[in-house]
Amino acid sequence: MKSLKFDVPVYDSTQRGQPALFELREVLKYRDLIAQLVRRDVLTRYKRSVLGIAWTLLNPLGMMVVLTIAFSQIFRISDVYSYSAYVLSGILAWNLFSQSTTAAMVNLVWGGGLLNRIYIPRSSFAIAAVGTGLVNTTLALIPLILVMLVTKVPIRVTLLFIPVCAILLAFFSLGVGLLISTMSVYYPDVAEMYQIILNAWLYLTPIIYPVDILPEAYRYWITNLNPMFHMVRLFRIPIYYGRLPFWNELWPALIISICTLFIGWYIFSNKSDEFAYRI
Amino acid sequence: MKHSLIRTEQDEVIRLENVSVLYCVPHERINTFKEYAIRWIQGKIKNQTFWALKDINLAINKGEVFGLIGQNGAGKSTLLKLIARVLRPTKGRVWVKGYVAPLLELGAGFHPELTGRENVFLNGAMLGFSRQEMEDKFNQIVDFAELWDFIDSPLRTYSSGMWARLGFAVATDVNPTILIIDEILSVGDEAFQRKSLSRIQSFRKNGSTILLVSHNMDTIKSMCQRAAWLNHGRIEAIGEATEVIRAYRQNQSE
Numbered sequence: 076m077k078s079l080k081f082d083v084p085v086y087d088s089t090q091r092g093q094p095a096l097f098e099l100r101e102v103l104k105y106r107d108l109i110a111q112l113v114r115r116d117v118l119t120r121y122k123r124s125v126l127g128i129a130w131t132l133l134n135p136l137g138m139m140v141v142l143t144i145a146f147s148q149i150f151r152i153s154d155v156y157s158y159s160a161y162v163l164s165g166i167l168a169w170n171l172f173s174q175s176t177t178a179a180m181v182n183l184v185w186g187g188g189l190l191n192r193i194y195i196p197r198s199s200f201a202i203a204a205v206g207t208g209l210v211n212t213t214l215a216l217i218p219l220i221l222v223m224l225v226t227k228v229p230i231r232v233t234l235l236f237i238p239v240c241a242i243l244l245a246f247f248s249l250g251v252g253l254l255i256s257t258m259s260v261y262y263p264d265v266a267e268m269y270q271i272i273l274n275a276w277l278y279l280t281p282i283i284y285p286v287d288i289l290p291e292a293y294r295y296w297i298t299n300l301n302p303m304f305h306m307v308r309l310f311r312i313p314i315y316y317g318r319l320p321f322w323n324e325l326w327p328a329l330i331i332s333i334c335t336l337f338i339g340w341y342i343f344s345n346k347s348d349e350f351a352y353r354i
Numbered sequence: 355m356k357h358s359l360i361r362t363e364q365d366e367v368i369r370l371e372n373v374s375v376l377y378c379v380p381h382e383r384i385n386t387f388k389e390y391a392i393r394w395i396q397g398k399i400k401n402q403t404f405w406a407l408k409d410i411n412l413a414i415n416k417g418e419v420f421g422l423i424g425q426n427g428a429g430k431s432t433l434l435k436l437i438a439r440v441l442r443p444t445k446g447r448v449w450v451k452g453y454v455a456p457l458l459e460l461g462a463g464f465h466p467e468l469t470g471r472e473n474v475f476l477n478g479a480m481l482g483f484s485r486q487e488m489e490d491k492f493n494q495i496v497d498f499a500e501l502w503d504f505i506d507s508p509l510r511t512y513s514s515g516m517w518a519r520l521g522f523a524v525a526t527d528v529n530p531t532i533l534i535i536d537e538i539l540s541v542g543d544e545a546f547q548r549k550s551l552s553r554i555q556s557f558r559k560n561g562s563t564i565l566l567v568s569h570n571m572d573t574i575k576s577m578c579q580r581a582a583w584l585n586h587g588r589i590e591a592i593g594e595a596t597e598v599i600r601a602y603r604q605n606q607s608e
Contacts, residue, residue: 083453084451085450086439087449107485108482110479111479111485114472114476115465115468115472115476118468119465193456193462193480194439195482348442351440351441352378352441
């Protein structure tokens with residue numbers, strides 16, 4: 076009889092405790108849903124196109140070719156071949172960040188009708204968006220390795236360090252994704268504004284250009300105050316430079332990603348009750 | 355959760371205490387960002403607040419079939435959302451004991467590009483079931499929906515009736531403690547409607563509590579013992595279904 080009592084879920088709108096912890100428990104309970112949402116996003120993205128999932132591989136590759144042709148001249152890079160690998164490793168990190176944060180926000184605002192019909196943990200969409208981003212990044216490693224083979228950039232064991240970089244970047248993306256999702260529920264304009272910010276941010280981060288073309292006077296500020304600089308560098312080191320990051324390259328990324336995730340999670344879960352009123 | 359501390363009647367499964375819901379709605383529906391930006395610059399975005407529900411007190415017992423009636427916009431759906439945990443009340447307390455099967459909108463989480471099979475698993479996960487649980491239930495669900503021939507076709511090829519059948523089959527393939535039905539008995543063909551009704555009847559026999567929203571007074575009269583009439587967010591009348599319907603009809607004809 077006693078065990079039966081524990082099986083019956085009881086919901087009391089006044090008793091919940093700390094929202095951030097509550098949301099975490101709910102997400103763990105609904106982890107199969109998040110897996111299903113990732114599966115849905117990966118499967119449906121290119122479902123009606125002829126090449127299907129191959130686009131996940133072709134997308135960054137196409138961008139790399141365009142950038143290599145366009146910028147290798149402008150930046151007067153002597154070694155065009157290694158520029159491809161340089162740019163592709165940066166784009167990989169950038170795409171994970173920009174795609175998953177945008178998807179987190181769009182899923183919540185436009186897919187929010189679902190939140191008005193059945194109860195699911197509100198952060199499921201954002202977590203699934205980052206999960207989808209991670210799957211796409213993993214797939215995009217295939218063209219990256221191909222490019223490295225073709226351009227004779229040595230492939231080293233340090234590639235095995237990428238999962239650590241990817242997870243840190245995923246934490247950072249989830250934190251940012253939750254923050255902008257919360258904002259876009261209150262101010263829908265944020266969704267449009269974010270696209271402009273992303274654009275500016277992309278050009279402010281040494282992704283398509285080498286760090287040393289930045290003017291000496293601003294270089295310190297543009298790099299060190301830009302969280303994505305640390306994230307992209309962390310991604311690029313094991314791929315392009317073929318070594319493990321030094322401690323002073325690792326800790327800024329570590330602190331930034333964990334703090335951002337914590338802040339994003341806290342604010343999102345404290346505000347999420349109001350979402351159903353506004354979406 | 356320390357639910358043992360809460361004093362309730364032994365067989366109460368739903369209780370609302372002084373529940374109010376305050377909605378904040380823009381004056382006009384603004385669909386595009388451009389429109390929004392223009393209005394924002396013009397300073398024309400004004401929000402209006404209104405109480406969708408005001409001081410609702412309601413207790414529903416285990417095994418009851420409870421009807422909710424009222425005009426459009428009276429707050430029926432808002433009330434159901436509170437019980438389905440979708441909405442947290444602005445004021446007051448909502449207390450629900452048991453597994454709630456929300457039939458608010460059948461197949462709401464379906465994705466048209468995924469196959470029927472994939473959608474069953476996705477929808478099951480949205481209802482809080484694990485993958486393992488869904489694998490155990492899968493055959494039964496497709497049997498009930500009678501969709502074996504189409505289960506591996508994408509959902510966009512389904513008719514709306516087939517879509518609803520699959521939705522109903524997933525949502526009800528568990529013995530829920532509380533079943534929420536919002537005007538959904540009109541889905542599918544007549545044979546499937548009969549089948550759905552008999553499934554709902556069997557839930558009733560097994561002691562499920564059913565909350566039914568309908569504009570069809572005959573449905574309410576034939577299925578419910580008690581009913582509540584909601585009017586502009588307040589409970590106008592509550593009690594025996596026939597009495598409440600009589601009061602409602604009298605008011606409507608005036």
